[in-house]
Amino acid sequence: MSGKDDYYNRSKQQGYRARSAYKLKQIDEEADLFERGDTVVDLGAAPGGWLQVAAEAVGEGGTVVGVDLQRIDDLDDHDVETIRGDMTEERTRHYLREAVDEGGADVVVSDMAPNMTGEYTLDHARSVHLARQAFDTADELLASGGDFVVKVFQGDDLDAFRDDVSEAFQYVRTVSPPASRDSSSEVYLVGKGYTRSPVAEGDRVDVTVEEEGDEGDGIAYVDGYTLFVDGDVGETLSVEVTDVKPRFAFAERVDADESD
CATH class of the missing domain: 3.40.50.150 (Vaccinia Virus protein VP39)
Structure with missing residues (x-):
């Protein structure tokens, strides 16, 4: 058959x-x-x-x-x-x-x-x-x-x-x-x-750390989208997005001279 x-x-x-x-x-x-x-x-x-x-x-x-x-x-x-x-x-x-x-x-x-x-x-x-x-x-x-x-x-x-x-x-x-x-x-x-994300890998953005994550990393938001960064609550910093997931992304701090 x-x-x-x-x-x-x-x-x-x-x-x-x-x-x-x-x-x-x-x-x-x-x-x-x-x-x-x-x-x-x-x-x-x-x-x-x-x-x-x-x-x-x-x-x-x-x-x-x-x-x-x-x-x-x-x-x-x-x-x-x-x-x-x-x-x-x-x-x-x-x-x-x-x-x-x-x-x-x-x-x-x-x-x-x-x-x-x-x-x-x-x-x-x-x-x-x-x-x-x-x-x-x-x-x-x-x-x-x-x-x-x-x-x-x-x-x-x-x-x-x-x-x-x-x-x-x-x-x-x-x-x-x-x-x-x-x-x-x-x-x-x-x-x-x-991935409904307002950022992409390689993007550089200025963010303010609003919360502390469970593992001690900082949490910032871009248009309501979660960004995990290395920073303290209340700190404003420039970051570069390194990895984008469907509901969140990771970013690394960018030195001031690099962001110019």
Whole structure:
């Protein structure tokens, strides 16, 4: 029995709307995407197979939102919100922001693919364009520390896109789930640990130490973002950012003559 037939038959037997549900299951197993209670956004969600997998993973305490230009039939066994619309339009993005609330999304996933022309270079370019649209949406919706999964076809523009995604996450890996068809050129980029930081490595800023950390280091804030520095409470100093994490960064003191 071919792999295609196997996953198709399994999806019918287990009640999934598409064989692609197993791709997300396998990506989750490899990259540890979902936790109970998470908020998940699925872009290009029709017919709903990924919505089913996400809803099972996050449980009743989680929130799952799907958006697609096509209508998504209600999922009888899961409490999932669906939005019919173009995610590049402000109206749709408004509804998405309302659905995930101010806390943001923990995971944004996209299995979108372009309408195939049979011309590989064009199909690849269109897939990267869709992936970038998904990345823009993830950049708007993800909470700090969140994860991102996006499908893209292999080709000349993939490395540049991956580099852009890497700048926004702690690390990025490329995953080829076994459920992908052998003939497919698709891969999935998985970004882990979204970094919503007002500073980047190498930035020099002036800060005031406001608190003392558990290990005796100073804590300063830049636009509400935590910066661990070597300083005493009340001290104002110039620092250079050395390491950026999703929710905090480390910085080293810069001598006065170096900051000039």
